[in-house]
Amino acid sequence: MADFWFQFLLALDSSIRVATPLILGAMAGIFSERSGIIDISLEGKMLMAAFVAAAVAYGTGSPWLGAIAAIIVSIIASLIHGFACIIHRGNQVISGLAINILASGLTVIIGIALFRQGGQTPTLPKSARFNSIELPFAQYFADNIPILGVVYKELISGHNILVWLALASVGITYYILFKTTFGLRLRAVGEKPEALDSAGISVSKMRFQAIIIAGILCGLAGVYLSTATGAGFVKEMTAGKGYIALAAMIFGKWRPVPALFACLMFGFLEAVAARVQGAEFPIIGEISSDLLLALPYVLTVVLLAGFIGGVSPPRAIGQPYIKER
Amino acid sequence: MSRNNLLLIVGVIVVAAVIIFNLDMQVEDKKETVSFKPAVVFDMGGKFDKSFNEGVWNGVKKFTEETGIEVMEFEVTNETQREQAMRRMVDKGATVVLGVGFAQADAISKVAAENPNVQFSIIDVGWLDAPNLRQYVFKEHEGSYLVGIAAAKATKTGKVGFVGGQDIGLISKFACGYVGGVKSVLPNADIYENMTGSTPSAWNDPARGAELTRSQIDRGADVVYHAAGGTGVGVIQAAADAGKLAIGVDSNQNGLAPGSVLTSMLKRVDVAAYETFMDAKNGKFTSGVKALGIAEGGVDWALDENNESLITADIKSALEAAREAILSGSVTVHDYLTDQTCPY
Numbered sequence: 049m050a051d052f053w054f055q056f057l058l059a060l061d062s063s064i065r066v067a068t069p070l071i072l073g074a075m076a077g078i079f080s081e082r083s084g085i086i087d088i089s090l091e092g093k094m095l096m097a098a099f100v101a102a103a104v105a106y107g108t109g110s111p112w113l114g115a116i117a118a119i120i121v122s123i124i125a126s127l128i129h130g131f132a133c134i135i136h137r138g139n140q141v142i143s144g145l146a147i148n149i150l151a152s153g154l155t156v157i158i159g160i161a162l163f164r165q166g167g168q169t170p171t172l173p174k175s176a177r178f179n180s181i182e183l184p185f186a187q188y189f190a191d192n193i194p195i196l197g198v199v200y201k202e203l204i205s206g207h208n209i210l211v212w213l214a215l216a217s218v219g220i221t222y223y224i225l226f227k228t229t230f231g232l233r234l235r236a237v238g239e240k241p242e243a244l245d246s247a248g249i250s251v252s253k254m255r256f257q258a259i260i261i262a263g264i265l266c267g268l269a270g271v272y273l274s275t276a277t278g279a280g281f282v283k284e285m286t287a288g289k290g291y292i293a294l295a296a297m298i299f300g301k302w303r304p305v306p307a308l309f310a311c312l313m314f315g316f317l318e319a320v321a322a323r324v325q326g327a328e329f330p331i332i333g334e335i336s337s338d339l340l341l342a343l344p345y346v347l348t349v350v351l352l353a354g355f356i357g358g359v360s361p362p363r364a365i366g367q368p369y370i371k372e373r
Numbered sequence: 374m375s376r377n378n379l380l381l382i383v384g385v386i387v388v389a390a391v392i393i394f395n396l397d398m399q400v401e402d403k404k405e406t407v408s409f410k411p412a413v414v415f416d417m418g419g420k421f422d423k424s425f426n427e428g429v430w431n432g433v434k435k436f437t438e439e440t441g442i443e444v445m446e447f448e449v450t451n452e453t454q455r456e457q458a459m460r461r462m463v464d465k466g467a468t469v470v471l472g473v474g475f476a477q478a479d480a481i482s483k484v485a486a487e488n489p490n491v492q493f494s495i496i497d498v499g500w501l502d503a504p505n506l507r508q509y510v511f512k513e514h515e516g517s518y519l520v521g522i523a524a525a526k527a528t529k530t531g532k533v534g535f536v537g538g539q540d541i542g543l544i545s546k547f548a549c550g551y552v553g554g555v556k557s558v559l560p561n562a563d564i565y566e567n568m569t570g571s572t573p574s575a576w577n578d579p580a581r582g583a584e585l586t587r588s589q590i591d592r593g594a595d596v597v598y599h600a601a602g603g604t605g606v607g608v609i610q611a612a613a614d615a616g617k618l619a620i621g622v623d624s625n626q627n628g629l630a631p632g633s634v635l636t637s638m639l640k641r642v643d644v645a646a647y648e649t650f651m652d653a654k655n656g657k658f659t660s661g662v663k664a665l666g667i668a669e670g671g672v673d674w675a676l677d678e679n680n681e682s683l684i685t686a687d688i689k690s691a692l693e694a695a696r697e698a699i700l701s702g703s704v705t706v707h708d709y710l711t712d713q714t715c716p717y
Contacts, residue, residue: 055591055592058588058591059588062584062587062588062591065584065587066580066581066584069580153451156417157450160418160419160450164419164421164422165418165421165422165423165424166417166418166419166422166423166424166426167417167418168603168606171606171610171629171630180614273580277580277583277584277607278579278580278583278606278607278610279606279610280579280606280610282577282579282603282604282606282607283577283603284574284577284603285577285578285579285580285603287574287575287577287578287580287581288574289580318581318584319584319588322567322584322585322588323588323592325566325567325568338571341570
């Protein structure tokens, strides 16, 4: 039994690691969509950021420079999205899709040109990555304090700085959205932009600010994938995480804290799926890991269909704002 | 005769001689090309990808060094170029065209059907049928069996892991051979098997590969073998981060994390490339499927300066013994694809 709980604890620990890029992506999505801009380019921005982070970290040997470069590139991608759908009032889904396609092609082509390894970057040495941080006294507590000590060592200690940043981003997102004037305006611009406009605040400016923040958060998610949990870039390495983040954001009804729990749940299901694959259980036999992995999507669809409380996306989402003259 | 006329005549003679000589050369050239002109179409990644394509390139290089015959080459950089590239090779007079990887299967079967007089060969494909097409497959189960033995000899916990890419029969073939190898040394070993996913994105998800590896390490595994393409980068790195051992695949991946990669299961695509061109040159080209195993030098395990400290004399002798046993036929490694089951 003790072993079961220990494994459960490790699965929780794994959930946090899996959830980290999802949390950052979901928060990025919340900023963007709360301001009225659909952002399916989370995936592409993460991918570009992952590539740039790995390439720059490899070239300079510094993960921090890699992270900064990645965030800049992710912001540029956001600005392109903004240029297309805020300034030129283009279709936000199509613009986002274009960025995803651009990211998947461009990263590989530049990767081949720079490193000649099939679009991968060389493996990063430990010094060029964000390594896990052992919190003080982890081993001491684990040895001397029953239960809580082990929880402290396995669950809380041993994460890299981006995991902490991701968790912090939830609180920051909550604070900005619901406790500041900026947040109030940001929410308003996604619900009723004309109200904001009549108050003399620029809708375009608000939306640009929102997507720049989204760009920063997406950049961090990419950095996490290639230089923290991973050690280098592999083509298409986001593998749909941007879309899962989007699903988690919807599951969390465009709210930071529920979205956090949605991400953690998706992460937990993945962690459990990894552990039950191929294992036989008494009575029920083998559990299909594919079924567990599909569960988040099924739940999201059920939610969107209105079975669990109903969802209400920001009212002005997807609509370019046209100022009446 | 004036001086000028003399100069003119000499000039004409020289020019004529040069032209005739050149024509002659060209005829010579043409004869050469008609008899034998090899070409290779590398796939995405290019010939220095430190993996599959580079393996083929090594075989091509060896052929050129030994025979002095240049091989025409093309590096595909996007999916639509495969067919074009093969057609262009045929147009340029290629007599034998080598395709690299299963992604080129459709292109090569099309171009081969259109050009019955040109010989074609493709690596990692075994399901096509054309009278002018040779196909190479590898007995990955035999190589996996060998690295399974290495894993069983190196584990301290009696628990080892396997991380596959997409959940397809080919990867179960790797897994099954590996399980067979492990169990031949440790009949009661715990073997954790994970497939990364059921879609092609499972080949490019190092984050998930790392997570699966950690889940196996959490349960006590200390050697993890991957057959997962780009996802495997995450497997190797997660094992290295945790101070455990990984086993690489396809090409020699010992250098990805020196000291943390026990060995790599090598698919000697260079052998296939070299053999294709040599056979074609010597008029021994045959169509059909060629399966390269241990006996044919098609699969092997890797030993270099990065892992020589990990391969003890005990492991080495066990691997040599297993290789001998497979060669002599006293051990037959089960091929999962023959009956879709794994008896181990």
